[in-house]
Amino acid sequence: MAELTYRDAVARGIAQEMERDEDVVFLGEDVAKAGGVFKATVGLLEKFGPLRVRDTPISEQAILGAAMGAAMTGLKPIAEIMFADFIAVCYDYIANEFPKSRYMTNGQVKCPLVVRLGNGGGARFGAQHSQSVENWCMQFPGLKVVAPSSPVDVVGLLAAAVRDPDPVIFLEHKSLYALKGDVPDGEIVDTLGSAKILRSGTDCTLIALGMMVPRALAAAEQLAKDAGINCEVVDVRSLMPLDTQTLLGSVARTHRIFTIEENPRVLGWGAEIVSIIADEAFYDLDGPPVRITTPHIPLPATDILEDLAIPSVSRIVETVRRSMSS
Amino acid sequence: MRKPTVRRAGPAVPNDDIGEALRLELYRSQFRLREAEQRAYDLFLQNLVKGTSHLSLGQEAIAAGAAAAMEPGDLSFCTYRGHAHTLARGVSVEKVLGELMGRDNGLMRGKGGSMHLTSVEHGVMGSYAIIGAHLPIACGAAWRAQYKGMSDVSVCFFGDGTTNIGAFHEALNFAVIWTLPVIFVCENNLYMEYTPISDVTAVAAPAADRASAYGLPRIVIDGNDADIVYRTMKEAFDKARRGEGPSLIECLTYRHSGHSRADPAKYRPEGELERWKLRDPLKIYKGRLKQFGIEDSRIDAIEQQVRREVDDATDACKAAPATSTDVLFTDVYADGGWAWRN
Numbered sequence: 280m281a282e283l284t285y286r287d288a289v290a291r292g293i294a295q296e297m298e299r300d301e302d303v304v305f306l307g308e309d310v311a312k313a314g315g316v317f318k319a320t321v322g323l324l325e326k327f328g329p330l331r332v333r334d335t336p337i338s339e340q341a342i343l344g345a346a347m348g349a350a351m352t353g354l355k356p357i358a359e360i361m362f363a364d365f366i367a368v369c370y371d372y373i374a375n376e377f378p379k380s381r382y383m384t385n386g387q388v389k390c391p392l393v394v395r396l397g398n399g400g401g402a403r404f405g406a407q408h409s410q411s412v413e414n415w416c417m418q419f420p421g422l423k424v425v426a427p428s429s430p431v432d433v434v435g436l437l438a439a440a441v442r443d444p445d446p447v448i449f450l451e452h453k454s455l456y457a458l459k460g461d462v463p464d465g466e467i468v469d470t471l472g473s474a475k476i477l478r479s480g481t482d483c484t485l486i487a488l489g490m491m492v493p494r495a496l497a498a499a500e501q502l503a504k505d506a507g508i509n510c511e512v513v514d515v516r517s518l519m520p521l522d523t524q525t526l527l528g529s530v531a532r533t534h535r536i537f538t539i540e541e542n543p544r545v546l547g548w549g550a551e552i553v554s555i556i557a558d559e560a561f562y563d564l565d566g567p568p569v570r571i572t573t574p575h576i577p578l579p580a581t582d583i584l585e586d587l588a589i590p591s592v593s594r595i596v597e598t599v600r601r602s603m604s605s
Numbered sequence: 606m607r608k609p610t611v612r613r614a615g616p617a618v619p620n621d622d623i624g625e626a627l628r629l630e631l632y633r634s635q636f637r638l639r640e641a642e643q644r645a646y647d648l649f650l651q652n653l654v655k656g657t658s659h660l661s662l663g664q665e666a667i668a669a670g671a672a673a674a675m676e677p678g679d680l681s682f683c684t685y686r687g688h689a690h691t692l693a694r695g696v697s698v699e700k701v702l703g704e705l706m707g708r709d710n711g712l713m714r715g716k717g718g719s720m721h722l723t724s725v726e727h728g729v730m731g732s733y734a735i736i737g738a739h740l741p742i743a744c745g746a747a748w749r750a751q752y753k754g755m756s757d758v759s760v761c762f763f764g765d766g767t768t769n770i771g772a773f774h775e776a777l778n779f780a781v782i783w784t785l786p787v788i789f790v791c792e793n794n795l796y797m798e799y800t801p802i803s804d805v806t807a808v809a810a811p812a813a814d815r816a817s818a819y820g821l822p823r824i825v826i827d828g829n830d831a832d833i834v835y836r837t838m839k840e841a842f843d844k845a846r847r848g849e850g851p852s853l854i855e856c857l858t859y860r861h862s863g864h865s866r867a868d869p870a871k872y873r874p875e876g877e878l879e880r881w882k883l884r885d886p887l888k889i890y891k892g893r894l895k896q897f898g899i900e901d902s903r904i905d906a907i908e909q910q911v912r913r914e915v916d917d918a919t920d921a922c923k924a925a926p927a928t929s930t931d932v933l934f935t936d937v938y939a940d941g942g943w944a945w946r947n
Contacts, residue, residue, distance in 0.1 A: 304752065330752060336782065338775035344741020345748055345779065348759070351730060352680070352749045371735050371772075376742070380731065384723040385713040386936035388731060420945065421937050444939035472947065521946040555946075 280463050286456040288430035289319040289395070292437030293357060295466060297327050300355060303441055306333045306342060307359030307395075316361055317397055317456050339369035343394065347376055350392040355441055362404075363396035363412040363450065370415075377446035378421025393440045393447045398426070399490050399541055400573075400589050401454035405580035411541040411573075413488065414548055416448040417518040423471055424519040426450035428492035430460040432516065435469025443471055452489040472520035476529065480511035483535035483603060486526060486552060488515045491539040491590060498595035506600050518548050526552060527560050534565040537599055539590055544575040569602050571595055623832055627673065628897065631831045632890050633907045634669035638689045639887055640915045641698045645688065645705055645719075649866055653923070654705045658719040661689035663829075663861035666886035667792050668693040670834025671760060674842055678757040680730050682743040685720035686792075687732030690762055694727040699918035708925040715928035716936075730759075737772030739763070740789065744776050747785035747851075758845040759787045760838075766797030768811040777819040777853065786845035788838065791855045792828060798864045799872050812855040821853050828856025829886040832893065859884075 283291065297303045305323060307315075311334040314321030324332045335342050339360055346358040360366055366373055373394070380388040400409035417424045423445050427433045433451065440447035477492065478499050487495035492514045499510035511533050513525060530536055536556060538549025553568040571590045579585055623631075642662050648654045661668060664686075672681075672693035683690040692701055696712065704711030705719050712724055720734040730746065733739035743761035750757050767773050768791060780787050791812035795802055808814030813823045826833050834856060841852035859881035863870035870878075882888075894904055937943035 333783075336775075336778060338741075338779060340737075340772045341741045341744065341775040341779040344738065344772065344776065345745035348682075348730075348742040348745020348747070349749045349752075350745070351742070352746045354749045354752065356745075371738050375735050376733075376738055381936050381939065383713065383717040383721045384725070384731065385716050385932065386941070387713070387723055387725045389939065391939075420943065423938075519945055523946045 280461050282459050283430045283462045284456065285430045285433055285451070285458045285460070286317060286319045288433035288462060289437070289451060290322060291462070292434040293320065293323060294326060295434065296438055296441040297323070297331060302353065303355045303357065304331045304333070304349065305357045305359070306335050306346065308335055308337055308342070308361050310334060310359050315359070317453065319451070319456060320359070339365055340371070343369045343372035346392045346394070347372060347390060350390050350446075351380070351388055355391055357393045357395060357441065359395045361397055362408045363398040364407050364410050366396065366412060366415065373416060373422070373448070374419055378419040382421060389444060390446045391444045393437070393449050395449045395451060397453045398450040399452040399454055400578050400585060401490060403580055403582055403585060406577035409578045409585070411489070413450055413518055414542050414546055417548060421445070422519055423447040423517070424450070425471055425517045426452070426489045427516065428452070428455065428489055428514050430458065431462045431467065432469065434462055435467045436471065436516065438468040439471050442468065447471070450489065454490050458493070472517045472522055474516055474522035474525040475514045476511060476525065477514050478510065478512040480509040480533060482509045482533060483537060483599065484511045484513055484529040484533045485537050485539055485595070485599070486513050486515060486549070487539040488518070488548070489541060491541055494590065494592050494595060495539050497592045498599065501592065501596050502599055508599060508603055510599065515548070523555055527556065530556055530560045530563050534563055535603065536564070537569045537571055537595075537602070539595055540570065540572040541589055542573060544570070544572045547572055566602065569598060571598050623835065625897065625899065628894060629899070629903070629907065631669055631673055631835065632894055632904070633911060634673065634693055635665040635831060635887055635890055636908055637698070637911045637914070638665040638668055638692055640911055641692055641701065642688060644915050644919055645702065646862070648702065648706065648919070654719070655707065656718055657865050657867065658705065659686040659865050660862050661686055661860070663881065663885065664792055664794060664858045665689060666831040666890070667762070667790065667828045667834055667856045667858060670831040671762070671790060671838050674835050674838035675728070675760065676757070678728065680728050680743070680746050680757060680759045682730050682739040682746070682759060682761040683722070683732040684739070684763055685732060685734040686764065687722050688719070691722040691724060691729050691732065694724070694729050696724045696727050696729060697918065698915050699921050700724070702918055702922045703925060706922050707928055708922050709928045710922065710925040711928065714932050716932060737763070737767050737770035740767070740772050740776030741779065743787050744780050744783070744785055747780070747787035748783060750786055751783070756846055758842055760790060761787060762790045762792060764797065765791060765793040765795070765802040765811045767791070768815060769797070769806060774815075777815070777821070777851070780851035781819045781821065784848065784850040786848070787851045788841045788845060789851065789853045791853070792858055793855050794858050794860045796860070796864065799868065810855055812853055816853045821851065824853065825855045825857060828858035829884050830889055831886060
């Protein structure tokens, strides 16, 4: 067991898979010699050499297109798009190419690749370098979308993503890179499509993803201490496939749900979950489902504004307390 | 603006580098593409093919010449105007027409349609309907060949309109800096959809005049002469297999029909189509066969065989059942199904 940062867990996860399978290759902007702008891939070039760890030009279409061509013909590429916001300039591959190639060709074409994105806010980078783009990705049939919230999940879910035969969007949260956590020694492989109950509770369920997970856990502790509200906290981890059984099971126990989403309000993943629960577990609910999200605004740069926009521990606590007492 | 310099065939010499057997094959291939495309058009008129379709009538020499220069294992990446390139790699006319008609015998059982013809077993790695998307994808396939020490080359076909989209430029730069075994083949048929390419492009030769920006030689060829296409492609394959990286080849050609099924091509100046029909690739090539002393009877025999193949394929498709509705939910994910939740 070692204590690792979320950042170091990325390099460990990639290294674990590159050691196992020489068809795993890695490309992106500044990922090799510089070790990544977030220093999440330091040491990989030295360990695996310039044929497997490759710096690219600022050409996001070329990065994702090349990853796809390599995946179709036998490699298992990991591509990095530095800031998640930048997928808007290579969205064709995410929307039209990766997810549809197998279906359109009646199963002839495969696309086993991983796209790592530096996702999310909290770093004061402003509206074009801070977005939570999970909802931009989860809408396409054929894609898988995961978002780890802890170092151990980074290693395990990254390994699962690399070994998965489908295209996987892997959302790393930029503001979690410094987060520390215990990571067991040896090979770690997790399962895509599995949510995790991180805190058992009886009064309501907080459903969170990415950076909202540690905030939900902190809010749950405060709610237990200050208000006597015992929250269950579920880390969704995987938006596609979605572990609805874990979510529905939790609703059946607690009878109240709150989704905690970093994305702007409209069409967030929480809306999909709420709709599933309304459809399938309506009579388990003792009150209306509540979505706690960033308001429907672009993210501002400066700290006092950004902190007001993204759901905070105190906003989660206040919203849950108010809803549970009404 | 500079006029493109066009390479034309040298004087005809008997027993030249192409030789009789390949020359007959090149004629057969072009004639087959012509007949199959014409049949696809006829089936539209009979409402047996739905949706849209982009024909290569008039552009057959490029697909035939390029495919003849390929080795088994080389990979083709095509656009939505991809019937000819798919057929030229040896995919049956029945599979292609079946796909256009949405029959169970179709290449992808109706799930892709005209714009996405794919036959991995023939090296046809897909037909891509978003302009420019497949140039980087071809780079990736070439990267795999380079990384794994394999000798295959990826060939990416696209139209003149593609040269004005970003992915074209990203892919060229990428292919050059990584010295990838990829060949970019621009079919310049003078129109990007409905607009003359010269109206919307900064240079006279939309692909070739950009080559120097990526350190590549400027190559413009007569795309209506299959011999020239074949020879130029051979050189590019040799270069790629020697590890010397990519080529960009601009082939001048002309489409005899509109951009797509919906387009009667009324934007063309009077007489232009007629002038290009004098340079019809099939006319040029039939003349070449005669020049080399190949008897009419042998040419007729090839044409008969091809016509029979296309007729038989048409009959088989008309008789085939509509695709099974079972395939609606298959192959979304690699497990064969479409489940996105438990």
